[in-house]
């Protein structure tokens with residue numbers, strides 16, 4: 001094992017460098033993994049810009065990255081008891097929850113009551129160092145076997161695929177439902193596949209630009225927000241009724257408002273997009289039409305459950321990867337990610 005490695009180090013908001021840093025050592029129930037592919041998430045762009053000061057990350061310098069796949073290089077004490085061996089191919093996720101609080105024992109570890117408390121909870125690439133490096137240390141609760149048939153690039157998109165399945169689960173989609181997806185980014189497109197996995201009869205993606213074209217190419221019905229009133233369009237497409245379920249994947253205030261307006265009576269909206277501004281909720285309609293609005297945070301148990309759907313091609317992660325860069329070219333990769341004209345959906349970086 002080398003003693004140092006390459007890592008993307010964010011020195012302060014907006015300023016980053018590829019640096020040679022010490023290879024970390026895995027503690028009890030942790031592994032050191034050789035990162036083979038790490039995918040850029042919208043959250044990474046926010047973290048690098050410094051949009052969540054003092055929270056994600058708690059302090060600079062910081063190594064981001066949380067959607068990755070690779071191979072186990074070193075086992076920390078006890079990791080072998082869970083069956084892990086050096087060389088195992090794995091896909092990683094970010095929430096390493098305490099496992100003991102009431103939310104954790106109920107399986108809702110994404111809502112861990114000990115969030116961010118040192119020694120109890122970590123979220124890799126958010127409040128502790130992440131995977132934008134040659135190696136990463138992660139706890140055994142956050143790594144999952146990557147089937148032989150899946151590449152590392154696909155493995156780096158399992159975490160967002162699990163988040164898409166989680167929002168579809170939070171939406172309680174039942175077979176035959178008409179599902180509208182607001183937002184045609186990676187999570188929105190993957191949520192379209194997740195809706196079908198849950199049995200949606202129709203999936204209508206609401207968005208614009210090259211991302212909406214991608215939604216059409218993937219076989220979803222589409223509504224172009226640039227072409228006029230998207231709520232009216234969804235109503236026209238559904239005989240005036242609206243969608244049974246809306247999965248809100250944009251996090252833009254007007255999209256959230258549209259999401260609620262395009263619901264069928266008694267419909268349910270599950271929101272995974274995180275608006276940075278307040279959103280006005282039409283409470284009168286929510287009450288009188290018995291609408292439901294629920295949040296959806298990361299995933300909770302879906303990493304393993306989504307894997308067979310990825311293998312079978314029902315959750316199309318390969319189709320999401322539009323660009324690939326070496327870790328040394330991270331600045332160019334991030335610029336491509338932030339450029340809407342680039343057609344980027346998922347960008348994979350190889351350390």
Ligand SMILES: [Zn+2]
Pocket residue numbers: 041042043066067159160
């Ligand atoms: Zn992510």
Ligand SMILES: [Zn+2]
Pocket residue numbers: 097098099100101102103104109111112113114
């Ligand atoms: Zn907990």
